[in-house]
Amino acid sequence: MEANHSRLKARLRPMRELKRLRSVQTISAGNALVQNIRRGHYELATHTGPQLRLAAAFTELTQAV
Numbered sequence: 001m002e003a004n005h006s007r008l009k010a011r012l013r014p015m016r017e018l019k020r021l022r023s024v025q026t027i028s029a030g031n032a033l034v035q036n037i038r039r040g041h042y043e044l045a046t047h048t049g050p051q052l053r054l055a056a057a058f059t060e061l062t063q064a065v
Contacts, residue, residue, distance in 0.1 A: 037044055037057045045056035 034054065037054055038044060038050065040046065040053065042049070042057070044060055045053045048056040
């Protein structure tokens with residue numbers, strides 16, 4: 001969590017603060033999902049390079065849904 005703190009803080013700054021625990025949990029889970037996709041921890045977009053992995057993973061997810 002500490003490694004992502006500055007990026008997460010920069011993203012949440014426009015929102016000023018999170019007022020509900022559920023909002024914090026949702027933002028935190030989403031941030032963890034994106035970081036894990038970028039690092040290649042899931043079998044999503046394994047055929048692409050690290051720079052395009054996130055975009056390709058979301059394309060695969062939209063096709064699956």
